[in-house]
Amino acid sequence: MTTRRSRKTSPSTDPADELQRLLGYRFTQPELLALALTHRSHTYEARHGAPAVILPAHPDQRDQRNPPGTDNEQLEFLGDSILGLVVTEALYREFPKSSEGELTRLRSILVSRARMAEVGAELGLGEQLLLGKSADQNGGRKKPALLANAAEAVIAAVYLDAGAKGLKAVRGIVDRYLLATDLDVMRAALAGDDGHGALRDHKTVLQERVQASGLGRLRYIDTAQTGPAHQRRFSVEAQLEGETGTRVLAAAEGSNKKEAQQRAAELALAQWEANGLPARPPKAPKGEA
Numbered sequence: 001m002t003t004r005r006s007r008k009t010s011p012s013t014d015p016a017d018e019l020q021r022l023l024g025y026r027f028t029q030p031e032l033l034a035l036a037l038t039h040r041s042h043t044y045e046a047r048h049g050a051p052a053v054i055l056p057a058h059p060d061q062r063d064q065r066n067p068p069g070t071d072n073e074q075l076e077f078l079g080d081s082i083l084g085l086v087v088t089e090a091l092y093r094e095f096p097k098s099s100e101g102e103l104t105r106l107r108s109i110l111v112s113r114a115r116m117a118e119v120g121a122e123l124g125l126g127e128q129l130l131l132g133k134s135a136d137q138n139g140g141r142k143k144p145a146l147l148a149n150a151a152e153a154v155i156a157a158v159y160l161d162a163g164a165k166g167l168k169a170v171r172g173i174v175d176r177y178l179l180a181t182d183l184d185v186m187r188a189a190l191a192g193d194d195g196h197g198a199l200r201d202h203k204t205v206l207q208e209r210v211q212a213s214g215l216g217r218l219r220y221i222d223t224a225q226t227g228p229a230h231q232r233r234f235s236v237e238a239q240l241e242g243e244t245g246t247r248v249l250a251a252a253e254g255s256n257k258k259e260a261q262q263r264a265a266e267l268a269l270a271q272w273e274a275n276g277l278p279a280r281p282p283k284a285p286k287g288e289a
Contacts, residue, residue: 015128022123023154024176025169029161032075036153037125039146040071041132065226072153077231079152080255082159083111086167086174094183098190106186110178112202113148113252113263114270119177120147125154144270145252202265206238206249209269213278216242220261223251232256238264249275 016033020026027033043066068074087110091103098106109115120126126141129150140146155173159166210218217240224235235253238261239246250267254260268275 015124019123019125019128019154023158024172025158025162027157027161032157032161033154034130035069036072036075036157037128037150038071038130039132039135039140039150040066040073041135041140042130043071045132045134072150075153075156076149077156078159079154079156080111082167082170083116083152083155083174086170087111087178090171090174090179094179095186095190102190108202108262109186110182113144113266115178115182116148116151117144120151122177123151123154125150145267202262202269206265206268209272210240215277216240220264222257224253234260236260236264238268247275 016030019033047066066073084107087107088103091098091106091110095103095106125147129141129146131140135146155170158169158173162169207218210216219239219241221237221239222234223237225232226235227233233253233255234257235251236257237251238249240249250264250271252260252263252267254263
């Protein structure tokens, strides 16, 4: 379990200054930080205007595309890779006797959508995001996907701003917001057989939950492919097919289909009860095995 840090703010505190204090890093190019906090919906509405009627948006408003470099999508892409490198290096040094599979599962926990959303919340990114009117009114400031994306974009902004010291600056953030709170839990998880269950991947956990609930059949549906061949992004939906029809549990994207499916499974687990699904598998009636 992670420990929530309190953000000491006052009405006179500049939000950008407070964010840099929490990061332990001060920008020489503040425009990079501003770009990292610019959601696609803000840029889209600045160019096309806000919609006359605000309807519930498609998850993360994937239909709103802007010219590269006008929102935080490219920084998010870079930040995801930098974060993976720094975390992988840290785990390699911390757990030299762990197998590749164990290290992979540990890394997936640290850089997961849910974990990065927690980091985004700790940094107060929701309040600072530049959002379009539609995304804002649809609760975008509290959406885990937007918080996670913004956290990765901010990490990329730090890396670029710091130049030759970029990796060192990012390591400081990773140490403070990921490793310091999670390493002890991971050591315990690796200590015995019981702990290995905590390292299962999200798709496995979601499949087990769906089977235990008896609610239907879990499927992953490809919904889109975007970007050039060398930067392809794959979008998928985790769908639950039941007797009353098909419902979308979560939607996500990744640099490959496997990554996108894992992210969708992770979001589906995080939103399980919010989707109106039972917290625990239903009990069998008395007399039944």
